Amino acid sequence: MNLRISKAAAVLFIFSFFFTACEDPTAIGLELQEPGTQIGTSYTDTATVRASTVLLKDSIIGLGAPRVQVGRITDPVFGTVTAKTYAEFAPLSFPTNADSIDVSKGADSLIINLDYNYAFGDTTKAIAMNVHRLTQAFRDDETYFTNEAMTYNETPVGSVTFNPRPSTTYRSTTDTTQRLPLLLKIKITGAFANEVLQALAQTSTTQTFANVINGLALVPASGSDEQGSIVGFLPTSTNTTLTLHYKSKKNIAKTTSLLFTDRYYNHIEANRAATSLASLTANGNTISSADAGNRTYLQAGAGLVTKIELPFLADFRKTQSGGEQNLAINKAELIIPLVTSTVITARDSMMLPPVISVVEATTSKRIALNAGVPSALLAENSTAPATLQYRGAKGGYVYVVNITSYMQNLLYNRRANNGLILLPANVSSSLSTPTNLAQTVNRAIIEANQSPSAERRIKLRLFYSTAQ
Template sequence: MKKLLYSLIVMLAAFCACQDENSKLGQSLVDSSFYNVYVDTCTVDISTILMDSIETRGDTVCQLGHYKDDSWGEVSAAYYAEYSVASFSPNEDYSYSFDSLVLRMTHTGHFWGDTLTQQRISVYRLKQPIILEDDDDLYNSTILPIESTPLSSFTFSPRPGIKKELEIRLPDELGKQLLNDLINEEEYFDSQDKFKDKFPGLAFIAENSGECITGFMVNDSSMAITLHYKEITNLRTEKELTFSVNKDYAYTNVRTDRTGTPLATMVSGIENLVHSNSMGMRAYMQGLTGFYNQIEFPHLNNLQDAGEIVSIEKAILYLYPLAQSYNRVNQLPEDIRLYITDENNVLEDYVYGSDGVTVQTGNLTVDEMSGRETYYSFDVTEFIRNNFGTWGIKRQKLLLAPPDDEMATTFNQIIFTNDPSRERQCRLDVRFKIYNEK
């Protein structure tokens, strides 16, 4: 612990401890006292862990773009998507004329980087259908071959917090071919397997000159291809046919280069975690690149020195983001989770609220004025009670990460600061009772 509890009187003064009136219980039998004590100096050991890969198949959000950052390195996000076959029944009494083939994309409002710059994205045809990995999944590390020349390229400006729709016109040649083949009832429209053999899908690749990564929704209308055409009888009727993303065969790919950053030597796997005191008193969490944290309280049992019997009444964990590491080019996650693991790092449960049912989400407090009092907090009373007085294999640990859906769909990030010599660092506040016989 940062400050040891050797003297009750000194501790009460130094730590603004709260003491109730001495309880003289059964004085004829024993002379004893109860005290309520508060201390905010329990050491928090927070480490950084890198996942090997993240499953991104089937997500309702994709990320596109490129960004280079001093802390996280150079990151590129691409999207690979198979498209679902569309149903069309031509009428022999009608004629049809092609209008346009349009790709529609809707921002989620998520961003990472300089939103005042433009981002250029190229759309490529895949060379082959998307095939699932051996375990029937697709990951952020999966890369597929693409055609050498893009079908189309476009430039857009990110709009933080605004769900704006983009429309990108795809080549007329592709649109005319699709319409003609639909009218002729070509065989590859008979099933999804036949359709993807003919049209394997698209890859959305960002140019490395970009300075922002942006989130886009994936649903029946966003990231979908719409064929606009006219149905001609006595009148010309505008029609459209939509090819939406087959999310079972679509995923976000992430490529990174962390050379020259504090994370350059990170190796994936929980056994390769790096403690904050080996990373400049900092710990790193970020969705999609796969960084999360482990938390331990190595000196918790030193509280036993405060009295003959020590009872934990309340324990609150405070986690502070590094000042000026957020808001300008990135977003703090509003929801982060604590998970309890055993000594072998096997997940056992969430950390719940006082009702024992509600999963805690970090209770983010934002200091809009100075940022000095921006922090996450968790009530870890039950966890501390269960682990107080335990050692070795009986001691549980905590893992800290965004919820699964955000881990796989955003680059929201936190750099935690954990320097014991400074204010507003990661800390554990504990209120406890002590009992002493006189």
């Protein structure tokens, strides 16, 4: 008996390597059977799949992200999402000659140039943005997350109104391809520009300058609820600069270049009142797909993720007599349909998250961590994290991800069946490296009807083999 089980297991192991997709799964691999071993190959997509939307917003690192966001979008489904950016800046170099600055003349202006490469929402509407002075300084011992706010003076020191048009034009040279920057220019005069000039004359290090000025807050103008977009700026771009214009004691026009330091981040907050997601207010709050119109949601920046559970998987190997059958997963895929009306145009599809990773969950509906890093499933035959692959119109507007190894491990209790989380971001191997979860507000709406007869529902598609 033991010999027979051993042979069956070996056949199943070999069989899993030779499996490829086939229209008739019952005909797969029958030639591999050994005498005395019966292999049955089956297919199912009726396993129970539960789905819910979870709010996870307290651990999105924003400090030092390549992109920061400013703006406001109002959506009947996701509510109002507001993004603000807080940033410290300092001179590229400090004047060595005290006579080179005449503080008494005051500054002519402080010109801020912001390079931006991202816009989400209705870019046909103008966005009004204000610049404020921070009233608190950045701290060395603080890790800044996107749900944290900083205080700033309510009176703006500058403002601009513009229609966001992020550049998608590239220039090729002999050895490189460069994006042509699109700059947003903000001119600041008056008291704040003068204070920057005084700090420049009175300080000699980045730290002492920052302690005097604190930094800037870039925020959407108050009362501008009709704004329809959020834009993403590049703080470390060579085209993002601050230039101070002033006069020397000899009345010579001078300029000093300033740059954002490595201390900056964006703050994102969402108001979902009067939406089906109104109950998602505190970190860890959950709403089932049944309570949200048979849908679940993803939104980067705002912290909306989808959790998927396979509650009855432990019964999959059970036989009618109460025993357990030897079973191998040949291929397992999650099929995740999107609400068709939300992706039917090319513009709609561009609203989808650029990447959605598949990570393991905990029993408390949080992201499982491994040495502090999200425990991501690995793509089959790869060391890269598993991500959802989007199939457009020809594929039925669905996401697909192969989870064969994960399923095999679940069936033999080599992994805890706490469910999976669809995370609208890449997964970083470093605890302190911000992912694009902090850099976009892209979203997706998933068809998650839990009725087994529903035409569009999340499916676990399984090809598996049994040995008797």
